[in-house]
Amino acid sequence: MVLPEGFVLPPWYLLVPLLVVLAGVVALLWALDPPVTDRTVLAFAPWMMFGATLHVLHRIEAYPDHIEVLFASPSVYLVTAVVAGAAWIIASLLYAGGLQSTISRFVGISGTAFFAVFAMIAFNIGWERGTIDPFWPVIAVVVTGIVTAIAWVALSLSFTDVAATTGLTGALVVFGHTLDGVSTAIGYDILGASEEVPLSRLLLEAGEALPTEAYIGAGWLFILVKVALAMVILGLFREYVEERPQQARLLLALVAAVGLGPGTHNVLLFLIT
Structure with a gap:
């Protein structure tokens, strides 16, 4: 067996729109061509942790049945890429408009906020179950x-x-x-x-x-x-x-x-x- 256990693709009516949106995000980022520095990479660390949190919520069965497959492996990576990529696009536009001093700051702060909110949701579920x-x-x-x-x-x-x-x-x-x-x-x-x-x-x-x-x-x-x-x-x-x-x-x-x-x-x- 080469693929990890739990590896499952969502049905086509979920997978196709997800791939289309991801392609659009990638195309916009390609056109904007935002800089990638050490600060940029560090700013995306919370987004990496956010994606992990989405998958943890899947593992503890926190999602409705009709969308839970989106947060299994590997589709959770695609979902995370779409959300993080959208944040990068917004940060680039805000920077271009003079509303943000740096792109990485907005990316890092928004990623930290997303991670904190969803990690707290997971923590609360564990607290309610008495398993912390x-x-x-x-x-x-x-x-x-x-x-x-x-x-x-x-x-x-x-x-x-x-x-x-x-x-x-x-x-x-x-x-x-x-x-x-x-x-x-x-x-x-x-x-x-x-x-x-x-x-x-x-x-x-x-x-x-x-x-x-x-x-x-x-x-x-x-x-x-x-x-x-x-x-x-x-x-x-x-x-x-x-x-x-x-x-x-x-x-x-x-x-x-x-x-x-x-x-x-x-x-x-x-x-x-």
Whole structure:
């Protein structure tokens, strides 16, 4: 099995309009050609977390039956892209009209607001069900911060040019994938959660087969691979960022989303269930 468990496409009468709207958003952004800097990528971090929150609400069956498939994988990514892209378009128009000093500020503030509102909805559902437990989610975030700091210092000392060139975008890539690795390891080793992505499950099973599993669990190998892969990607992107910074940072933002989204999803799901 190659696709993750729970992978389902919505029916054509939902999928086609969604793709048409997404195509329109992409076309408008192509025409506006807004700048993509470190600040832009950081501004989209809350939107990555917002998409994860939408999927958590799907996991706890918070949506009406006739639209819940839109928030399953992979359509939740399309929905998030449409909303975040629309915010980017609005921010660009406001900036062009002199109503905003920067594009990234509006994108970041609106993304934070969307994430906060929907995360609170998820939290309230967990509170009503009596399933709120913040201990391991907090541990996951703290450990992620420590591991990210160590990894970034190591990258800065060993490959200073890579860290300097990729900047805050690179740091977000490392943080996002570390959060995914740490939260997945905690879920697998401590909370008894299953892994839906086949490749990730293979890594966890490989860690489980090692002699160290009895002492430190199976997830450490997954964390190591995620962090190492993130830093290797940054190394491969160094020249691309120097030559075509806008396109390169946009791609690195997608790489960051692949880590930060699932990581946020795990943390929030563990918190409310």
